[in-house]
Amino acid sequence: MQPFDAKPLSDGDEQLLAALLDGMEAGLCAFDRDGVITHWNSEAVRILGWSADDAVGRRGFSGWAARTADAHDVQTRLLGAMDAPGRQVHEFALLTKDGHRVLVRTQSAAVQGQDGRPAGVYCAFSEVHAQIDLERSIALSEALFDDASWGVVLIDADLRPAVVNAHAARLLRTGRDTLLGRPLGDLLEQGLEELETALQHVLAEGSPPVPSELWLSLRGDESAKRHCWRSGFVRLGSPLGEEPVPLGVGWLFLDVTEAKLAEQEGSLLRFRHNQLHRAGRTASECEDPVEAATTYLDFALAGFADHALVDLAGDDGRLVRAASTPEGSSGPCLPVPVGTIPVAYGAAHPVLQAVERIGTVRASFGALAAAEPASRARIDEWAAARRWPEGTVHGLSTVLRSRGRTLGAVTFLRGAGRRLFDRSDAAYAEDVAVRVAAALDLAQQLG
Template sequence: MGTSEQSDTGRQGFDVADAAPMLLDAHGVVTGWSDEGGRLLGYEAADVVGREAATLLLPADAARVPELAERCRTSGGWSGILGARHRDGHPVSVMVRVVEAQRSPGPTRWIVLVSGMDGAPGWDMSRSVLEQMASRSPLGIAIVDTDLRYVWSNAALEQFGGGPARERVGRRLADIQPGLDAERLEAKMRQVLETGESIVGYEHVGRVRSAPHRECAHAMSFMRLSDDNGHPLGVYYTAMDITERYLVRRRLALLDRAGEHIGRSLDVVQTAQELADVAVPGLADFVVVDLLESVLEGTEPAAGAPGGPDTVLLRRAGHRSVRDGVPETVIGIGDTARYPAGSPPVRVLCSGESWHEERMDPRAKDWAAAGQGRVAPSFAELGVHSMMIVPIRSRGITMGVTSFFRRDRPDPFGTDDLALAEEFVSRAAICVDNARRYTRERDAALVLQRSLLPSHLPEQDAVDVTACYRPADALTGLGGDWFDVIPLSGARVALVVGDVPGHGIDGAAAMGRLRTAVQTLADLDLPPEEVLAHLDDLVSRGAREEGARSAVQAVGASCQYVVYDPVSGRCAVASAAHPAPALVAPDGAVSFPEIPVGPALGTGGLPFEATEFPLAEGSVLALHTDGLLAVGRREPGREPDLEEGRERLREALERADPSLENRCVAVVDALVPARPYDDVALLMARTRRLGAGQVASWDVESDPAVVADARKMVTRQLAEWGLDELAFTTELVVSELVTNAIRYASGPIRLRLIVERALICEVSDAGASAPHLRHPRTTDEGGRGLFLVSQFSERWGARYTLEGKIIWAEQSLAERPDHAGGTDLPVEPAGP
């Protein structure tokens, strides 16, 4: 039966039944021809016999005939593909096999088998060739029947375990590889049997009998074998060991995961925990990370190992286990791990070189002692059989060690595992060092912040006060906004808010300069507008002369200075380019008083003005920076609408809790997002009034004879207040102040006593001359008045009014139950 009569599912290989035979003599001349050759090339026997076979080939292949003839003589034959020319002239690709027909006696003759390439998938597919392909293939090859039992396998499959091929016949995969996930692989085979669709490149990871202590990866392909009628006979599959490729890919994936997950924050402990999380379970069964305590504190590690001569102390910063919790260690996060001198972790810490124990002695004790009555388990109790310790090292500094353990996984750590551990520990070390240095810088910034902003508001009876501060720079917590509460003479208080352009260290430094200057000017008891004028001069002079960044940055700053007097109930306000405060009346109504706004500090322009207005007791002043009005609905490229912000502030104040502290926090939370565009400071003060019984005043005539009467009036008043123990010193102070006013001043003289947290004595007159404290010599007969006042008073000074001046002196009172300490601020901590 010729090839034209074969079915599609029949034989399509190179075989005698399919080939056209030719006979050649020793010189390559055709001596025999067949009908199959005529059908293939179109020649009759008479046309070919007697011609050289080379004349039937294309010129390029005809030129190869001498070479091919020599190969046939030396090797006894040849097989390959040649180009022939059909009788009608078109080229025909043919598969050719040349074999010896006769060697002796006489000249050698050759049999040539020729087959067309059309419809043929290959050449020379004899059984012997196929057997060579299967048996000598480096790929593991096997055939299973429809019951998934082995019927044939090659020698290469033996490398995966399961014995020689003859022992596989009739057995299932689970019988020869009990440790393998046979169910999953047989499910793939059944899928191929049912659908007929091949599965190529399926990757399987498991442990084979030839390597029970390590994980292996194989690339497998499954194809169905069918008979001539298309009925399934079984499954033909191949297996190739790709373990090295799989391990490289897994290591790269671990490194990618390390790069993605380690160092997502600037927190040392969190970074250490991220290092442990990345290594489990991809590399180890459990991991512990121990750091030097100085690293956790953000300081530079000192030379040498911390601790005594026998024990080195580290702090547990991170740990992770494949089991729930970390049952392998009794040392928790933040606990101290004590390692004996000379133990592997200490050697790694001191040398900066990794330590690797492929097979550990299970009788060895864990080196870390828990302390506090707890005993560290032995490695036998933990089941540890392999361990690595890698130093956490950056910039030549060893900051701690990371220990990797294997317990559940049978294969030990190898050199590739150590290299992988060193790679991502080195990456983590950079992040730990960055976090350590950030901790140091942030701690320094927080110290600066605490020194620049009040953490405790001073004691005073003029107002109940609270404040809230939220910086735009959440990392450092530093900004250019500030607030202050400054007690003044006469039971008055100054409320200050200010805003320096910019954020961070430069803004904070500029703010610190201005806040210090305002406190100094406040001690001079100047009116609000004069305080701002002097502050403006200071900023301008600093920008011109010093050229420091903080001085230059202060140019354009805004400030609001408010003085409230609890005796008169009046409030004086001056503003330098600062928004007006909100005023909440005792009935809850919110308004914004009209305040004359002067130029920004350091920019020059019109002089500053102050306005004064009365406040009912229980009114709330809400002083704030413009950041409180410019948040919430701000869009990129759009200037904030301060009127809209003011309306939103009104609504927030009306809705807020009556409690002053809760109201302050609620207003900031309502108006300020988690990441504000600008620093925000809000200072809220509820006004008080001193009762009529806390103030006594008298008009004094300008006559030295009335000084004795003034002393008597003061003595009676102190007796009414129960302050008899202060009578002697107060009489002395009053006598000196009144005498000086009568002697050196002009106009009406008034004496006033105020009792609150101190006993305040004030003498006012119409004179403008400033009093000067003198230090008289022993021979001087006068000049000791103000010196005595300064000695018997806690504070004394002078302030000027529109009518003249006031000389005042304060005497400290013992702590009274109705006056508690200062107000702790709910200032939000800096940082994320």
């Protein structure tokens, strides 16, 4: 049927118009000035069950698509859109062909004729629950990008941020607009490959079933601090195609660094406690106290350090090497032949400081040696100056004390690729030193 007083349409135009109306995702009906229905699309048929033949030509909804008590109010409010500016939104209860009531939300607006006067009304409607689902989805999206406690970043198919919420911008330490369109390599340093691999997997295979934990560091952060972000990924596809093409990935993440560090610290403490317990049981079976001392060091080295050195004070107070691990490769700590030549430690050496202070002293080639390694020659030169094996980057020396006497010092060494010794490492080394000192004191008593 030709709409209102419009210019006559060609056959091709009418076919195009019919296809557009039938392809709408909302029900559509149109009324002329007298309230007679002129259009009724296929989505309206699906929602209410009334066919176009049932609807077109009827005046209003009375007696068929609405209860008699409701029909007058429905028609008055719909046709009232001809005299009102813009679109009008209403909710009505309509009747399906099989007699069920359906609550629909309508948007109606006037249709202008060739003379500029209202010639009728069009009305687009959908079931309220479907509209509510859409509004909830929109509201959820807006909430995620406003006040969500998770970081949310939408990443396009080229792996560049397209939308960033405020929480994500704070975690990435930059502005929301600054991130848009930039490569991820401009934002992240360590962990970048793992993140990009995860994003590519999601684009190709779909969303993973469980969140993953990624350790990342921010580019430009001088401290090189690593952050653990628990990350979930959602592949984004267009619902308009028969086979949705991925539009990008939704990356949702939460900073769990403190919790993970606490968990790791707890695991480390349990492991070290078990090592000391095993070492004590093994050392108790050793007849030679010196062997018991080296047994403690062998157990302590596991996951803690690469080398261990034991220096004992001679009669003149100078330190003589008593036990050590092999320099060239990892191996057990073994006694060395007893001699009288002291170790040629220079002034202010960590071992001498530990003995003098009766405590623990840490030394390192550089705080960022693991992140920005210097040449091997410079590292070896630094280690040689301290009489430590080649490749040593970090050292920790702690005093050996027993019965109120200083027996010497034990030194633990780490190579490149290991982190610096921290306070918890110092406390563990001191626990080991107490046991080693007691065994060496017994060895001296036995001659």
